[in-house]
Amino acid sequence: MRSLIDIKDLSVKELDELCKTACDIIKHPKKYAHACEGKKLATLFFEPSTRTRLSFTAAMMELGGNVLGFSEATSSSSAKGESVSDTCKVVSNFADIIAIRHPKDGAGLVAALAANVPVINAGDGMHAHPTQTLADLLTIYREKGGFNNLTIGMCGDLKYGRTVHSLTLAMSRYKNIKLVLISPKELKMPDYVINDIIKKNHMKYKEVTSLEDNIKDLDILYMTRIQRERFFDQKEYERLKNSYVLTVDKLKKAKKSLRILHPLPRVNEISVKVDDDPRAAYFRQTLNGKYIRMALILKLLALAKKNPKKEPLYDKKKVRYDLKCKNPRCISGIEQEHEHKFVPTNKKGEFKCIYCEQKH
Amino acid sequence: MRSLIDIKDLSVKELDELCKTACDIIKHPKKYAHACEGKKLATLFFEPSTRTRLSFTAAMMELGGNVLGFSEATSSSSAKGESVSDTCKVVSNFADIIAIRHPKDGAGLVAALAANVPVINAGDGMHAHPTQTLADLLTIYREKGGFNNLTIGMCGDLKYGRTVHSLTLAMSRYKNIKLVLISPKELKMPDYVINDIIKKNHMKYKEVTSLEDNIKDLDILYMTRIQRERFFDQKEYERLKNSYVLTVDKLKKAKKSLRILHPLPRVNEISVKVDDDPRAAYFRQTLNGKYIRMALILKLLALAKKNPKKEPLYDKKKVRYDLKCKNPRCISGIEQEHEHKFVPTNKKGEFKCIYCEQKH
């Protein structure tokens, strides 16, 4: 039995298989219409996320399965002080697979450790949201025919944008990828992404501030929302939110083969007039999100059937209990009796929190 | 492909067909138990309305289909600033048909314009709520055997009561209808209903203030709730809320063949002691609401299958962009980059907002 907490849990080969299964579902939907009959997906959404929740729900329904769950924390036992672990242990009795969304970094791992069924991380705070990245990848796969030899622009909030960090990580495993990182200085790609992913994997990249000047080179333009909730200073938000808006005018300079992606919801960073342009792939992207989730549910249920024993989620022998995670958004220290736990990273002498993966 | 935004979107013939389908469903439920197998209804409720939502849900389930959605805006992406248009474009990837409820006038049209699947307006602000009217009509049809030659009393809040305006419009297309409009002076039927519907269609009507004096003449008594949320002045609400309460005593003067309708929920405008009277048809009315929604879902899905192309929702050639809608509840001007749009009415020189239909 396996869970999906982070996109890097999947090998390049597994990603390829998921994309192929998704494409087969698209071609032959009837073949899969009863694949999960009698199975139940629990959607445990401790914070609202309509799109993601409905995508999982539609995915399970199109596989012939049932869906139960909650859409925000006020409807859940957590309002009475229950831990994520306990909720997941209980829900393991009610469902065959769990999709969890939670505002705290590391909640996905906590859920997978507690549950007796496969867990899909549907977004845990700023940490990871692997099914969004899967949707992005299937869109690139279907729109471009593969993952190699692409110039990918990432535009907007690259500092807090979890989706672009994950996509960078995912693309770092393919060949001849060039990144064009387009953002205001205040929202540049963080150093650890530059150093630990981009440079380490010898990806070509440049950091620029103008969308207009750089759009002509791109095969993929990944737009992101400048999220109000990420800003402490609301004035700074107001000043920046209108930068980097994609308009019909700016799009005139782009290639015909450009494809525009966006994790949605958008506020105003893409003009609605762009929607009718065939290069706008962001609504197709949500459709791809449903199909790749179908493929993922099928895969995890098949693995669980084959071997009900849980694969280890971290190396228990290497855990250090003497370090404290200082990430205020991390779930460690909140769950009942959950110790802070750290494991070594690839860098000598460095350790990371097993939950939120922040380095010490 | 067609959507249902307003009751007047349906011809008299189509209404008749829907009523007949509903009656056939009532007689032969098993015949329809798998009619929507593999289909999904999305219930997008941006404001809570349990009865309507559960009615749609039960309807789809009794057709063998699945239901997904949300029951209030806090659980939806709109909390992150997403437009109704974008939500509906995305949800078109997850469902085969959409029922939308929204506090803003005109949200039904916005949804239908954006979605790639049929949209049913399940109530948009003060504008329209056509499936309530369909439930009313099926109740009249089943209780009275048809729509002609009826004296219909409408009692309570006729000023703000959206349901009585729509029912008046719907009944204006039948023969020999007499309306008895029973309300306090403060809550009289608005002039535009009197002039543009009642007088224009040469319906007989009278405006009175006493329920007790007029109940004896009625074939149908349509009671309405005096809604707290419609009043700016809460004292006025307190003074009026107990007027026009239907009691066992007042009912003694009515015909045996009278039928009492109410859109529900009621607060206290009908005594619960009236519930056991066979003339009380308001709980049967909610049952009829389910059946007519089943008929409607079947019809719209059949039309979409026959012709996936959307029928135009307004005459694009006649639109004026220079007028601004002044209705503070109207959705125009709220959605991203949605222009104010006006089209001509039947009255020469008059224009109405395409969303909320208010005249300029």
Add this chain to the structure above:
Amino acid sequence: MRSLIDIKDLSVKELDELCKTACDIIKHPKKYAHACEGKKLATLFFEPSTRTRLSFTAAMMELGGNVLGFSEATSSSSAKGESVSDTCKVVSNFADIIAIRHPKDGAGLVAALAANVPVINAGDGMHAHPTQTLADLLTIYREKGGFNNLTIGMCGDLKYGRTVHSLTLAMSRYKNIKLVLISPKELKMPDYVINDIIKKNHMKYKEVTSLEDNIKDLDILYMTRIQRERFFDQKEYERLKNSYVLTVDKLKKAKKSLRILHPLPRVNEISVKVDDDPRAAYFRQTLNGKYIRMALILKLLALAKKNPKKEPLYDKKKVRYDLKCKNPRCISGIEQEHEHKFVPTNKKGEFKCIYCEQKH
């Protein structure tokens, strides 16, 4: 047609049958996978209770049925002032069976009186929560092989803990039960439970304050949560909440055959380190909750099919209308035009409210 409002509505024989059906479901799940095909359960949760709601939902789904409803009052018509009675009358048109959760004592009876389908009380205020007791009983039945000859410890909040009162009542009908009531003085078992259930049925019992000193004698240890919401004085809560915490250390003194139950959610009254002990039965208890609810749904639907007429819920001939219920949590007096009603108890000259069962 019958409803389940309180655990004492079920005879010892009926309880036995339910446990046997549940065990048969566990052994032969496929036999029951389509038992409720085409049927709908409405989960009307006027206050959130994730575990109970999802348990009912999973139960109905595993029987092949559908589920609709709401998970909190803000999503329901009650926000517009609708009575529980009206909601249940309407929902009877949408579902074949209702599970209702409500903060007011007596709401279960109000629902059962109004609905035209069987009603299951899924918790009405402090009054009753019979399916929790059914889950407790099935757990005892499966872990211990029967209900007689057991020493049962009840620990924690025995004053406000509805579950322990109901379990006491249920166990009072079996042979040779010894109760060990473990609580701080402030949260002792109430006098009416001691007098009207324990003493009246000649059960052996003792009241003690130390968990550690008494754990060695127990066959069953029923732990309860000290609920913040039951305390007016938050300081008292803080002082008491850590009393009576079950730890691995205390457990060392217990029998190997002890079984630990807990209604969940827990806050910190059982250390998570106890979870891996085979004596910890509380997560299995939630699984049993699902199975016994499946058995109950089957039973009530079968009874409704056999005889659609409602069995009387109280003795109408013996009702007194002149007494007023003084329980501030009771639903009487809140519902539209619901009179206060009292019926005689077994004790001469004593009367109880038909809704909340408090004595006058």
